[in-house]
Amino acid sequence: MKSIKLLLLLVIHAVLLLPPTFVSADELLRIAITTTTESSGIARVLNKSFTEQTGIRIHTVIHGSGQALRTAKDGNVDVVMAHAPELEKTFIDKGWGIERKPVMQNDFVIVGPIDDPADVKNSKSAAVAFGRIAESEQRFVSRNDISGTHIKENLLWRLAGVSPEGNWYIPAGAGMGKVLTMADNIGAYTLCDRGTYLAFKNRLALVLLYEGDEILYNPYHIMIVNPDKHPHTKINLARKYMQFITGEKGQQIISDYRINGKRAFNPGVIEDGNRTN
């Protein structure tokens, strides 16, 4: 088996004219991040700064929270950042990951057509808003991809006492940007994280209709893959990365980050839903 691998790598690397990856692999950290941190641009800025400061290279793969945690569970990355607290707790409880720490937070907003036929704008809570969309059977585009946003959607439907079914409910199975674009094209409602919304705002006819409910709180956490389960995990590099982005420099970058002049994330998070900066 070993010799097959060697032969295979030799052939491919020879043809690719590649410096074999396994030589400098020690200084390479692999992380999985969520689509929202990529499309808002924050992950890129953080990682660039980390590499400049430490000389450690980063390979980033971009997935929804569900897929990101799955690939981390399988040991394909060293660090994972996600925004799906329930899935993250399972990830830690089952021993797939260690050291879950808060990184940053923002919130979800409900967007929809400007004439707001479901009257979401004047809702008392996010759950009431979702109830109104269901009741008036106005179209709603769902992420439907087990992402952090999709899990939040489901929580809101539960709180509204609705099981979303029918022609008005459109389970898209796509990333945030695609879902926003779909909703925009057909004049539907959707739930969106603030970062992506800010990044897309200028090209959308949809408007922000509801924000501010505690339940819409959206915390991001970072976790290290358990080296007991996956001995190849680069635990030292992973710790350095965690220290960097939860430390002073990383938190400052998050705090300073702007999209179209608006702050997209607040640094740090307090557990149990108590919001602070």
Added chain:
Amino acid sequence: MNFFGKAFLDAFNLIFRFDAELYFVVWTSIKISMTSVFLASILCIPLAVVFSARKFPGKSFLQSLLNTLMAMPTVVVGLFLFGILSRQGPLGGWGLLYTQTAMVMGQFILIFPIILNLAIAAANTADPRIKTTSIALGASKTQQVLLFMKEVRFAMMAAIVAGFGRAIGEVGVAMMLGGNIEGYTRTMTTAIALETSKGEFEFALALGMLLLLVAFLVNSILERFQKLHK
């Protein structure tokens, strides 16, 4: 400005801005596709010649199987290799997931049936009299093969070009196995997918135009190469 107008303008800017990052993405695409095409071709062409020349039981079944495999969705190839190369998979210990090597392996599997199939078709087009004539003229075994290859080289080249087209234009394998890592496994197609997901449609379309331009250039070079050897 309208959608297509902006896309064309973006494409124009992209090409002439000489952005290092972009050219790296283009280079990654070419390099990975070329590698997989090269590896698949050196295996497929001799195989095809043998396949075409021999009669054996199950030949027509194999032919149908090859035809079927040409329809393989790229994501399925990606998932298949993902299951094997993921740390939990049988070859997980090799640590190859999210590398260029994994992408080459995926594209190899993807284009192998295409190149093999078309190469068999190419070998079948050869006039059967070549063999008898060359033997009659006293050609050695090597000379016979060379003569045969010379006869079918255009059709063989078409098989290689078709494989390259499939490899450079596919996104499923590149995304699943490469992971679209910036500065490493990001190719033109995964960049297009990413920009689309960000809502940068014009920029994504501009990248698509660039991809076609690159494919055109590569094919032109191959064609020139063919003419030289006429």
